[in-house]
Amino acid sequence: MKEIKIALLGFGTVGMGVYELLKKNSELIKERVGIRPVVKKILVRDPKKKRDIKIDQKYFTTNIEEILEDPEISIVCELIGGIEPAKTYILKALQKGKEVVTANKAILAQYGNEIWEEARKRKRFIGFEASVGGGIPIIKTIKESLIGNSISSIIGIINGTTNYILTRMLENNFQFKDALKMAQAKGYAEADPTLDIKGIDSAHKISILASLAFGFYIPVSEVYTEGIEDIDLMDLKFAKDFGYIVKLLAFAKKRKRKIEIRVHPTLIPETHVLTSVRLNYNALYITGDFVGDILLYGLGAGKEPTASAVVSDIIDAIEYSYFEKKPFIKYPLTKNNDFFNIRSIEEVEFKYYFRFSAIDKPGVLSKISGILGKHNISIASVVQIGRQKKKGSVPVVMLTHETKEKNVNKALEEIDKLDVVTASTKKFRILE
Amino acid sequence: MKEIKIALLGFGTVGMGVYELLKKNSELIKERVGIRPVVKKILVRDPKKKRDIKIDQKYFTTNIEEILEDPEISIVCELIGGIEPAKTYILKALQKGKEVVTANKAILAQYGNEIWEEARKRKRFIGFEASVGGGIPIIKTIKESLIGNSISSIIGIINGTTNYILTRMLENNFQFKDALKMAQAKGYAEADPTLDIKGIDSAHKISILASLAFGFYIPVSEVYTEGIEDIDLMDLKFAKDFGYIVKLLAFAKKRKRKIEIRVHPTLIPETHVLTSVRLNYNALYITGDFVGDILLYGLGAGKEPTASAVVSDIIDAIEYSYFEKKPFIKYPLTKNNDFFNIRSIEEVEFKYYFRFSAIDKPGVLSKISGILGKHNISIASVVQIGRQKKKGSVPVVMLTHETKEKNVNKALEEIDKLDVVTASTKKFRILE
Numbered sequence: 001m002k003e004i005k006i007a008l009l010g011f012g013t014v015g016m017g018v019y020e021l022l023k024k025n026s027e028l029i030k031e032r033v034g035i036r037p038v039v040k041k042i043l044v045r046d047p048k049k050k051r052d053i054k055i056d057q058k059y060f061t062t063n064i065e066e067i068l069e070d071p072e073i074s075i076v077c078e079l080i081g082g083i084e085p086a087k088t089y090i091l092k093a094l095q096k097g098k099e100v101v102t103a104n105k106a107i108l109a110q111y112g113n114e115i116w117e118e119a120r121k122r123k124r125f126i127g128f129e130a131s132v133g134g135g136i137p138i139i140k141t142i143k144e145s146l147i148g149n150s151i152s153s154i155i156g157i158i159n160g161t162t163n164y165i166l167t168r169m170l171e172n173n174f175q176f177k178d179a180l181k182m183a184q185a186k187g188y189a190e191a192d193p194t195l196d197i198k199g200i201d202s203a204h205k206i207s208i209l210a211s212l213a214f215g216f217y218i219p220v221s222e223v224y225t226e227g228i229e230d231i232d233l234m235d236l237k238f239a240k241d242f243g244y245i246v247k248l249l250a251f252a253k254k255r256k257r258k259i260e261i262r263v264h265p266t267l268i269p270e271t272h273v274l275t276s277v278r279l280n281y282n283a284l285y286i287t288g289d290f291v292g293d294i295l296l297y298g299l300g301a302g303k304e305p306t307a308s309a310v311v312s313d314i315i316d317a318i319e320y321s322y323f324e325k326k327p328f329i330k331y332p333l334t335k336n337n338d339f340f341n342i343r344s345i346e347e348v349e350f351k352y353y354f355r356f357s358a359i360d361k362p363g364v365l366s367k368i369s370g371i372l373g374k375h376n377i378s379i380a381s382v383v384q385i386g387r388q389k390k391k392g393s394v395p396v397v398m399l400t401h402e403t404k405e406k407n408v409n410k411a412l413e414e415i416d417k418l419d420v421v422t423a424s425t426k427k428f429r430i431l432e
Numbered sequence: 433m434k435e436i437k438i439a440l441l442g443f444g445t446v447g448m449g450v451y452e453l454l455k456k457n458s459e460l461i462k463e464r465v466g467i468r469p470v471v472k473k474i475l476v477r478d479p480k481k482k483r484d485i486k487i488d489q490k491y492f493t494t495n496i497e498e499i500l501e502d503p504e505i506s507i508v509c510e511l512i513g514g515i516e517p518a519k520t521y522i523l524k525a526l527q528k529g530k531e532v533v534t535a536n537k538a539i540l541a542q543y544g545n546e547i548w549e550e551a552r553k554r555k556r557f558i559g560f561e562a563s564v565g566g567g568i569p570i571i572k573t574i575k576e577s578l579i580g581n582s583i584s585s586i587i588g589i590i591n592g593t594t595n596y597i598l599t600r601m602l603e604n605n606f607q608f609k610d611a612l613k614m615a616q617a618k619g620y621a622e623a624d625p626t627l628d629i630k631g632i633d634s635a636h637k638i639s640i641l642a643s644l645a646f647g648f649y650i651p652v653s654e655v656y657t658e659g660i661e662d663i664d665l666m667d668l669k670f671a672k673d674f675g676y677i678v679k680l681l682a683f684a685k686k687r688k689r690k691i692e693i694r695v696h697p698t699l700i701p702e703t704h705v706l707t708s709v710r711l712n713y714n715a716l717y718i719t720g721d722f723v724g725d726i727l728l729y730g731l732g733a734g735k736e737p738t739a740s741a742v743v744s745d746i747i748d749a750i751e752y753s754y755f756e757k758k759p760f761i762k763y764p765l766t767k768n769n770d771f772f773n774i775r776s777i778e779e780v781e782f783k784y785y786f787r788f789s790a791i792d793k794p795g796v797l798s799k800i801s802g803i804l805g806k807h808n809i810s811i812a813s814v815v816q817i818g819r820q821k822k823k824g825s826v827p828v829v830m831l832t833h834e835t836k837e838k839n840v841n842k843a844l845e846e847i848d849k850l851d852v853v854t855a856s857t858k859k860f861r862i863l864e
Contacts, residue, residue, distance in 0.1 A: 021580050021722050028582055031647065129577070135723035137569070137577030145561070145569030147464055148453050148743030215463065273729065276708040290453050290740040291567035291730065297705065298726030308722040311580030 004318050005040040007067040009089055010080035011060075014103055014130070015042065016053050017307030018077060018314075029315070035322070037075070037314050041067050043089075064089055068096045075317045077310060078102040087111055094118045094126070099317035101310055103130035109204035109220035112211060125320035127313025132205040133158060133282050135305030136298040140312070142212050142286070149288030151213040154252045155431070158205045160280035160300045161189045161196035162228050162248040166265075167278045170236045170245070176229065188280050198227035199263040202250045209284075210252035210261050216340060218252075218261060224345045226264035235355055235426055238385070238397045239267050244353070245275040246428065258343040267353050267430040274431075346406040351380070351430040356396040356415065357423035360384075364420045365396065371418075375411040377403045393422040399430070436750050437472040439499040441521055442512035443492075446535055446562070447474065448485050449739030450509060450746075461747070467754070469507070469746050473499050475521075496521055500528045507749045509742060510534040519543060526556045531749035533742055535562035541636035541652035544643060557752035559745025564637040565590060565714050567737030568730040572744070574644050574718070581720030583645040586684045587863070590637045592712035592732045593621045593628035594660050594680040598697075599710045602668045602677070608661065620712050630659035631695040634682045641716075642684035642693050648772060650684075650693060656777045658696035667787055667858055670817070670829045671699050674785070677707040678860065690775040699785050699862040706863075778838040783812070783862040788828040788847065789855035792816075796852045797828065803850075807843040809835045825854040831862070 006022075008015045019039055022029070030036045039059065047060035064085075067073055076093040078100060080086040087107050093100050095118070102108070108115060108131055119126040129139040133156075142151065157163050161183055168179040180197070183189035195201045203223040210218045228248050236246050244267035253260040268275050273295055277283040282300025287293050299305040358364045369379060380399045400408075408427065416424050438454075440447045451471055454461070462468040471491065479492035496517075499505055508525040510532060512518040519539050523546070525532050532551070534540070540547060540563055551558040561571040565588075574583065589595050593615055600611040612629070615621035627633045635655040642650045660680050668678050676699035685692040700707050705727055709715040714732025719725050731737040790796045801811060812831045832840075844857050 017722070025580055025582055025721070029580060032579055135720075136726055137573050140572065140577050141569050144747070145572050145744045146740065147747050148457055148461060148740055150457055150460055273708045276705045288567075288740065289457070290449070290736040290743075292734075292737050294568055294728070294730030296726070296728055299724045302724075304722040305724050308578065308580055308720065311722075312577045315576070315579050 003036045003038045004075065004321070005073045006037050006075045006077060006314060007041040007043065007070075007073045008039060009043045009064070009067070009076060009078045009086070011042050011044050011051070012079065012081070013303045014306045014310065015079045016051070017303035018079065018310045019053070019055070021304075021307045021311050029311075033315055033318070035318055037311075037318060040073055041070065043067060064092070068092055068098075073098065074321050075099045075101065075314055077314065078104055079310070080104075081106075083107060083110070087115075090115060090126075091118055094122045094124045097122065097124065099125040099127075099321050101127040101130075101313040101317055103128070103306060103310060105131040105201070105204040105208060109207040112208065112219065113217045116217070125317045127317055128208065129313045130306045130309035132208055133284060133296070134298065134300040134302060135308040136282060136284065136296045136300060137309070137312070138209065138284050138296055139212065141296060142209065146286070146288050146291055149290050151286060151288045152254050153287040154206070154209050154213060154284060155274070156202075156206065156209070156250045156282070156284040157247050157274060157277050158250050158282050158284065158300060159196055159199075159202045159248060160282055161193065162199075162202070163277065163282070164188045164280045165197070166228060166231070166236070166246060166248065169231070169233050170240065173233065175233050176231055197229045199225045199248060200227075202248060202263040206250035206252050206261060206263060210259065213252060214254055214259060214340065218259065218342070222261055222342050224262035224264070228265050231265060232426070234395065235353075235428065238355065238383075238395070239353060239428070242353070242381070242397075242399060243270050244268060244430065245270055247274065247277070249274075249431065254340070257340050259340050260343045260345075260348055262345055265428055267428050269431065272431065346409070347404065349402045349404050351402050351432070352400045352408060353428040353430060354398045354400070354412070355426040356398070356421060357393050357425070358396050359392050359420045359422060360394045361420070367418055367420060368396070368415055371411050371414045372400070375407040377407055377411055435468045435470045436507065436753070437505045438469050438507045438509060438746060439473045439475065439502075439505045440471060441475045441496070441499070441508060441510045441518070443474050443476050443483070444511065444513070445735045446738045446742065447511045448483070449735035450511065450742045451485070451487070453736075453739045453743050461743075465747055465750070467750055469743075469750060472505055473502065475499060496524070500524055500530075505530065506753050507531045507533065507746055509746065510536060511742070512536075513538075515539060515542070519547075522547060522558075523550055526550045526554045526558070529554065529556065531557040531559075531753050533559040533562075533745040533749055535560070535738060535742060537563040537633070537636040537640060541639040544640065544651065545649045548649070557749045559749055560640065561745045562738045562741035564640055565716060565728070566730065566732040566734060567740040568714060568716065568728045568732060569741070569744070570641065570716050570728055571644065573728060574641065578718070578720050578723055581722050583718060583720045584686050585719040586638070586641050586645060586716060587706070588634075588638065588641070588682045588714070588716040589679050589706060589709050590682050590714050590716065590732060591628055591631075591634045591680060592714055593625060594631075594634070595709065595714070596620045596712045597629070598660060598663070598668070598678060598680065601663070601665050602672065605665065607665050608663055629661045631657045631680060632659075634680060634695040638682035638684050638693060638695060642691065645684060646686055646691060646772065650691065650774070654693055654774050656694035656696070660697055663697060664858070666827065667785075667860065670787065670815075670827070671785060671860070674813070674829075674831060675702050676700060676785070676862065677702055679706065679709070681706075681863065686772075689772050691772050692775045692777075692780055694777055697860055699860050701863065704863065778841070779836065781834045781836050783834050783864070784832045784840055785860040785862060786830045786832070786844070787858040788830070788853060789825050789857070790828050791824050791852045791854060792826045793852070799850055799852060800828070800847055803843050803846045804832070807839040809839055809843055
């Protein structure tokens with residue numbers, strides 16, 4: 001066998017990237033693996049559409065059956081995005097005995113159970129390196145390089161859009177809205193940025209990583225999610241004064257049989273290596289019982305990095321397809337779901353950053369700290385910034401010692417009802 | 433097949449780590465891969481030696497033939513270190529049809545040609561993830577995750593000992609000797625630290641990475657190597673004042689058909705992510721034509737991280753051994769050695785940091801800069817620090833624009849002969 005035939009479903013940015021990579025580095029890949037992956041068909045909605053690429057019309061088809069029924073095509077790359085028809089195509093391709101590669105995080109985070117189960121049942125390969133972290137080899141690292149480790153923690157900056165916005169806010173003194181506009185102008189944020197800024201994209205990705213690391217399917221619906229859309233520049237600056245950088249972090253942690261899985265803005269000590277992850281870069285910080293801490297860093301999105309990940313999956317799919325025996329099923333679902341359960345964020349302990357908006361008069365701090373004390377929240381440091389602005393309210397910033405989220409929620413509810421408090425309190429969790 | 437039998441050659445720190453990992457995470461691995469790797473024999477010199485581990489004597493043998501001739505043992509892990517007898521054992525194991533896993537960078541960097549050729553000839557797997565970067569999955573990332581990329585550059589902090597020493601010098605105001613003692617006390621440096629501090633260990637590792645990335649064998653003898661043994665605390669501090677951190681970096685770069693491969697202390701701009709790699713951590717910064725820049729970071733040595741890497745190779749070896757067809761030979765040597773050649777460091781252009789030791793009197797700077805000018809070296813900035821110490825000499829620190837190494841060598845030779853110059857000039861290259 002000298003060539004292996006591939007079909008691409010979808011020919012957007014990533015699809016074009018994959019096509020270009022396989023063309024440009026065709027000789028290199030042949031040299032390295034002994035087999036040349038060749039695109040045979042590309043499923044598109046409109047073959048006549050103007051594209052920024054020179055490509056023969058013969059590649060295009062609008063009919064999925066032409067791909068599914070072609071016995072020469074052994075690998076199908078789903079690069080359409082969205083749930084349908086992508087999900088149906090993936091399942092059909094597996095049923096037709098094809099290996100599948102996908103970059104589709106939404107499907108895996110919402111229907112991973114179904115997809116992985118079908119791949120297992122049909123003994124087919126399903127690659128999804130490109131679904132998290134673009135060109136960063138996070139999936140392979142968890143599945144293969146850390147295969148001897150019990151993984152206890154994954155902490156990631158896995159959304160480039162929000163990381164870009166937060167970096168620009170702090171470094172260029174932008175408010176959220178202006179930084180978002182800049183991200184959109186640069187092509188780092190979409191016209192409708194909801195999925196990114198609300199943390200949903202990060203939640204999709206951490207669902208996939210956690211499922212893989214812990215061995216059972218954890219759908220995105222289990223992920224506690226907060227975005228960055230309400231972050232005020234002021235808080236990034238106060239945090240910096242205390243020695244912290246604010247990042248949107250995704251967490252997946254295992255302690256005994258309890259899993260924590262969540263996405264929220266977090267204060268990171270400036271000495272932590274994750275604070276050096278700026279702009280649209282992504283990074284994943286993983287802790288295993290033998291490997292210790294490792295960090296993977298790179299571009300988490302974009303045409304070329306994502307194509308790099310898709311092609312590494314294509315090569316694995318070739319390897320898998322070419323061999324006759326398939327002993328290894330390195331997917332989630334090896335464990336029964338009953339084995340673990342999800343720890344509610346209410347039960348998790350954090351150190352906190354609070355910013356109270358309070359009227360600047362004697363006795364206010366005593367009222368606030370009284371309520372905190374009643375809920376067993378002990379104060380580590382407090383700063384009152386400025387005096388007597390118009391409306392007579394000032395920001396009071398406070399860092400706490402470790403305490404349970406549910407205590408904090410109760411305390412803040414009480415505090416926000418005080419008549420000396422003029423706006424709802426801002427709360428951020430701090431990374432230890 | 434439910435179990436696969438393994439032999440360990442050597443039972444030092446790493447050997448014990450592998451044994452412990454396979455014991456502790458045995459169930460986890462079985463769950464993930466469907467097969468349990470089990471240690472059957474361990475080659476040791478003295479079975480009676482006192483060890484920090486409870487283990488049955490039945491595992492031990494002093495006779496390599498007992499392992500090589502055992503048809504039940506399909507994977508041999510060479511964890512002895514040094515060249516002989518390790519090299520002979522690796523070759524014999526391959527000849528006997530066993531898959532081999534090794535952590536031995538010295539053998540691969542000096543005899544990689546022979547080892548990889550034998551593996552290829554015998555169609556056996558040879559894993560060497562543990563030879564570079566401890567638990568950091570750098571080998572798999574290059575071999576598999578970046579398989580679609582033409583890699584143009586690898587820049588690494590790949591020696592924990594020297595990184596620890598440089599970190600302690602700068603952060604704790606230690607001279608080299610004191611920082612070395614501290615590293616030895618912590619177990620991060622050996623009693624004889626030569627291989628580490630002279631950069632030889634880094635040279636071994638970059639030889640392996642470059643061979644893998646560029647596709648032909650580049651032995652360690654081709655690596656231009658400088659260590660950190662002559663670094664003065666003063667230079668770390670002056671560099672910091674200019675906004676740079678000094679690290680021992682290993683480089684492998686490809687431009688057209690020219691390869692640069694070298695190890696030397698380097699000034700890195702403080703904004704670069706590599707400067708956040710402190711203490712005994714390692715990091716690798718890789719650039720590919722599609723993936724862009726990625727960084728892998730973690731503990732580059734130690735019992736547990738290294739065991740994690742060895743076990744990931746064991747699982748790959750199982751996969752390889754279990755399949756009947758072996759289409760992929762992802763080793764160096766795919767290209768003819770004539771295809772590339774090594775660029776002499778004399779031909780490489782750098783920006784430089786110089787520290788001259790000069791007598792503090794008028795006209796000295798003019799003499800020095802005159803010679804630099806004659807050799808086409810243009811000065812970017814210059815600082816003369818302090819005045820008139822005893823012996824009447826002061827440090828003059830200078831940063832240059834880009835210039836060829838050979839110009840610099842000629843200029844410094846002339847400058848160091850000036851009678852106003854009291855000691856040989858210190859020179860560091862700057863990372864762009």
